[in-house]
Amino acid sequence: MQEMELLSHKTEPVGDKHLENWKLVDSGGFGRVYKARHKDWCFDVAIKILHDGVRMSLCDEAYHMDKGSCKFVVGLYGTYQGCPLGETFPQQGLVxxxxxxxxxxSLQKHLSGPPVWPLVCRLAHEVALGINFLHSQKIMHHDLKPSNVLLNDDLNAKLADFGLSRVSTSALNSNRETSGVIGGSYKYMPPEAFEVSYDPVRSFDIYSYGILLWSIITGKEPYPLADYNRVELRIPKGDRPCCQGIDLMREREGLKELVDLMKRCWDGSPAKRPPFKDCLKVTDNVFSKHENRIRDAVDQVLTRLNSPTSNQSHMSMASNVPLQTPEQSMSNDTVDGPFTKPERSSIQDCVGISTRRMSSTDKAKFVDVNKATLIQDVAMVMAITEELGDMVHPEAYSLIDAAVTTQKQMRVLYQKSLHSGGEEVKAAFYDALKKHQPALVKRLGGSF
Known part of the structure; x- marks a missing residue:
C-alpha cells in the first residue's frame, strides 16, 4: 500500500490499543464505518474499513483525502491497523x-424535506467550495450525492467518500485511462457517463452538483422509482428531475439564481456546464443574502433534530415523480398544492394518514384548542405554509418566511391566516400538520 505510506507524516498507524467504545455506524457493499473514542486524543473518530475486494480504493481515497484536505472535506487523521470489534483477521483502514x-x-429523512432556506443556501455554497478546491488540486470526487455530503455539529457541509475519485484527466493533460465501469450513483451520473468508453472528467462532478442542488432544494430523491435501466435510457434523451414543486416555492430570495445554476450544471452538453469558479459566484451571492440568518436557521434545525417528536419513523418522503424532460419542467401543469395529486396520495399512503375520520369542524377545533402548544412545538412551519398554497396571502407568506424562529412563524401564521381564514384554512393546516409532524398530532390527541 504505497499510498498509505504517504500519510506517515501525519501520525503512526492507530491501533486497537488507542481506541475504545467502538460502535458500527454504517455498512454496505463498500465495507464498514465505525465510531470510536481515541484514548489519547480524547475525541471520537470514524474508522473506515473497505472489503478486501475494493481495498485498493482505500489507498486511493487516503491519497486524495490527504491531497484534497481543506475545511470543506472530511478530515483525515491517519491510518488504522487492527481487528475492529474482535474480528479475527487484521484490517487496514482510515481514521x-x-x-x-x-x-x-439523513437530514432530509429526519426533516421529511429540505431544511430552512438559509441553510439550503449555505449547503449549496459549501459543497461548491469543496468541489472547486478538489478540482484545483486536479482531483475529481466522482460520487457526489446527498449521502456523501456529511454534516458537522453546526451542520456545515464536508465532502466524503473519495473511494471513487479519479485524477481529472482534463486537468492533467495526460493520457486517458479508459474504464469500463463507471462508479458512483447512477441517478447523479451525466448522460455521457452511460457510454462504456467514457473517460471521467471534471464536467462529471458539475452535472452531479446540478442534481444534488435539486435534491438539497426539494429535500427529495431524484427519480425514486426509476431503476438503472430506465435512468440510462431517459437521461441521455434529456429527462431531468421534476421542477414543479420548486416553482411553487415562490418568493425565496435567491431561488431563481440557484435554479438557473442547477439547470446549467445538468446541461446535456458537458461544454455548456459552468466551471465551479462560476458556480461559486452564484452560490456566494445567494448565501450572502441569508448569512445573517444562518445562526437562527441552524438552531431551528438542531432543535427539530433533538426533539423527541422528530419524525420518529425517519421515513423518506421522496416523492413519486416520473422522469421529466426540460420542456416539461418549464410547463404550467395544474398541481394540487405543492405536489401533484399522485404524489400526495403516495405520501399519505406511506405514513398511514387518513383525513376522513374528522370533519372540517373537528379539525378547526383542534387547531384552536391547541394553539399555545402548536406555536411552541410546530417545527415544519414553512413546509406547512407552502402546503396551504393560495390560502396564505403573499404578504403573509413573506412575513412568515422573514420570522427568525418557528415560534414567531407560527404566531404570524395564526394572526394572518388561521384566524381570518376560517374553518377551511384550519382544516387544511391540520391535514398538512399530520403529514409533516404526525407524532405531534398524535400526542395532542388528533385522529389517525
Missing part, C-alpha cells in the same frame, strides 16, 4: 473526522 450529524441524506 477520519467523525461527523456526528450524519449526511444531507
Amino acid at each position: 477520519m473526522e467523525f461527523m456526528m450529524r450524519g449526511s444531507v441524506q
